[in-house]
Amino acid sequence: MNDRVVPSVSRRDFLAAGGAWLGAGMLGEAAADRRAKTISIFHTTDLHGHIVPTGNYDGVGDLGGMARCVTQIRRWKKEFPDSLLVDIGDVYQGTPVGLNTGGKVMIELFNKLGYDAWALGNHDFDWGRGIVEGALEASKCGIITGNLRIDGRPTGEATGVWEKVRPWVVKEVGGFRIGLVGIITPGLPYWLSPATLGGVDVLNPIESLRKSIDEIRAEKPDAIVVMGHLGFRFQGDDFANPIHEMFRQVEGVDVLLAGHTHKDEPSWMANKVLCTQASYYGIHCGRVDLMFDKDSRKLIDRRAFTVLMDSRFDLDPVVMEIAKPELAKADQQMKKKLCTFINEVPAAAVGALFCEAFAAALDKAGTPVDGVFHGTFGKEPISSGDKTVADVWELLPYENGLLTAELNAKDLITIVAEDKGKRTLWPFEIELGEAGETKKFFYKGEPVDPDRRYRIAFNTYDAQSGGQDLMRLSEIIARPESKRQDTQVATRQALMDYLLDKGKI
Structure with missing residues (x-):
């Protein structure tokens, strides 16, 4: 950008003085003047x-x-x-x-x-x-x-x-x-x-x-x-x-x-x-x-x-x-062991793991869902071995809650198209063509019913548009017929509870 300027003092200069400003020499003659x-x-x-x-x-x-x-x-x-x-x-x-x-x-x-x-x-x-x-x-x-x-x-x-x-x-x-x-x-x-x-x-x-x-x-x-x-x-x-x-x-x-x-x-x-x-x-x-x-x-x-x-x-x-x-x-909390992963979880499967955990937590809370729409915060796989609370904080660094909305097939296609495949719509199978046409859309192995409303869970950040990246999603969820319902389930705690319950994955 043409309005950026070079910092007034080089890092070498001020670090040589332990990070402190070097006084009159650095500020020029005006700083040495008693009037300044x-x-x-x-x-x-x-x-x-x-x-x-x-x-x-x-x-x-x-x-x-x-x-x-x-x-x-x-x-x-x-x-x-x-x-x-x-x-x-x-x-x-x-x-x-x-x-x-x-x-x-x-x-x-x-x-x-x-x-x-x-x-x-x-x-x-x-x-x-x-x-x-x-x-x-x-x-x-x-x-x-x-x-x-x-x-x-x-x-x-x-x-x-x-x-x-x-x-x-x-x-x-x-x-x-x-x-x-x-x-x-x-x-x-x-x-x-x-x-x-x-x-x-x-x-x-x-x-x-x-x-x-x-x-x-x-x-x-x-x-x-x-x-x-x-x-x-x-x-x-x-x-x-x-x-x-x-x-x-x-x-x-x-x-x-x-x-x-x-x-x-x-x-x-x-x-x-x-x-x-x-x-x-x-x-x-x-x-x-x-x-x-x-x-x-x-x-x-x-x-x-x-x-x-x-x-x-x-x-x-x-x-x-x-x-x-x-x-x-x-420090003691972060060291607590939650579970052991027998095998590595490929990066492409991490989103589905999150969704399964959130669905399980919502079911326990008395709010069962048909599906979950959620992404990951990186593109790395989850390695095999013991996993602790600290590992979950790395996977889910933000304290997002979960909410539900009842959406039809058209709504879900619109949301997936807007997202451009960054997130997972679990357990649906969906494939959109380059022109936005629906090439495949299945729910648990069966074609999605265009007349049915499916209860889907979203995190609170995405539901508010994810920083204007998901404006259509925010608009769809806000409609009265979507029956938006906030829950008391938090994403990180849901994942920790799920891993603890499983013991081994």
């Missing part, structure tokens, strides 16, 4: 409950974790005390320790470490409104997210614990006023069901940002920073990440601290806004430096960079002491 003042903002994003090191999407291990980020942040704070510390959302979903504590262990760490603010991310809603409210109740630092409506009331006017969530705030740092404005991705309703969101709606982020900027200007901030749980995409804007369009329509923002898309993008420009994003799981830790002229109070320079959190960084002892009991408990 630098305010720093340290940021994490998309931690997803990762406290200790983990692996990245390329299979490289021993990276990231909040405990390493804190080691770097403490170094920065010691050298540059005129600073803010914030998180850009998706705080706790993604690990057993996050799930076991309802996210509160992460909020406790934010409190202990003196985070100034955090923004809500879409995955912070995955476990329902009650968990979100528990996190808000536990938080001692500000929660900044503007484009939400709770029970019909917009952020800033909501009642109860939601009073803690503000669209913006101004922080006094080193004699300068830094405005923080929060935005969450507008993709929420395309991933999470109304039952999960529980009366929380997402509003247009552009309109919300414009309103917040108009309001915050009355407080005369010296700089405005957006904490946006939406982020960089190589293909440009999409429905969930309208960054360029947002800053084409709204002026007055100096910096965007981005998240959501799990990219390490240290520095790029969107219109006149400096943007930066610190990847995911704490694998990178981010920093922005804002330089002001003391006399005029004008912002005269902006710099952004990220630091890779690898084995050069120790685990912060305070973080580890707080999290130790819950980490130990989660």
Whole structure:
């Protein structure tokens, strides 16, 4: 993209100093001038409950974790005390320790470490409104997210614990006023069901940002920073990440601290806004430096960079002491053996295994189904040998629920055609031609009855369109004749129960 810029400081330069900014030499002559003042903002994003090191999407291990980020942040704070510390959302979903504590262990760490603010991310809603409210109740630092409506009331006017969530705030740092404005991705309703969101709606982020900027200007901030749980995409804007369009329509923002898309993008420009994003799981830790002229109070320079959190960084002892009991408990849970696979399960058969497990769980719950429509989260086979809870977390990394709908043959053909074969419709056999014609459609060895309605199970993510990939599916399920019914069955637990019951497969 032609609006990206090269990070202001090479990784070699700042790593040579333990990841710290090298002061006047790096910021140029203006920083050495006594008339200049630098305010720093340290940021994490998309931690997803990762406290200790983990692996990245390329299979490289021993990276990231909040405990390493804190080691770097403490170094920065010691050298540059005129600073803010914030998180850009998706705080706790993604690990057993996050799930076991309802996210509160992460909020406790934010409190202990003196985070100034955090923004809500879409995955912070995955476990329902009650968990979100528990996190808000536990938080001692500000929660900044503007484009939400709770029970019909917009952020800033909501009642109860939601009073803690503000669209913006101004922080006094080193004699300068830094405005923080929060935005969450507008993709929420395309991933999470109304039952999960529980009366929380997402509003247009552009309109919300414009309103917040108009309001915050009355407080005369010296700089405005957006904490946006939406982020960089190589293909440009999409429905969930309208960054360029947002800053084409709204002026007055100096910096965007981005998240959501799990990219390490240290520095790029969107219109006149400096943007930066610190990847995911704490694998990178981010920093922005804002330089002001003391006399005029004008912002005269902006710099952004990220630091890779690898084995050069120790685990912060305070973080580890707080999290130790819950980490130990989660570790024991993950080691529990569930079953033994006698033979390898080919990649093409993994989807059917999931579907069988979900159908069995629904049957136990008193909601029998004729079929299941579901995909996998990878293209790898399941190897033979013993399988543990940790293996199931690898197979099903998200906490999706299951729902049912009664659909006819035409509906099912439409859904399979839209999906383009990425998911399994079990136990149906279906083959579509290149022109979309139905070449084969059988149910348990018999031709599908065009007049019958089949009860089919879907996960809640796909039912909400799977991030706009399955819009026809979402539309079909929402029809009154489809009789959509939410259940209390969760996909990961269903698979674990199924494997435990089987013992050997």
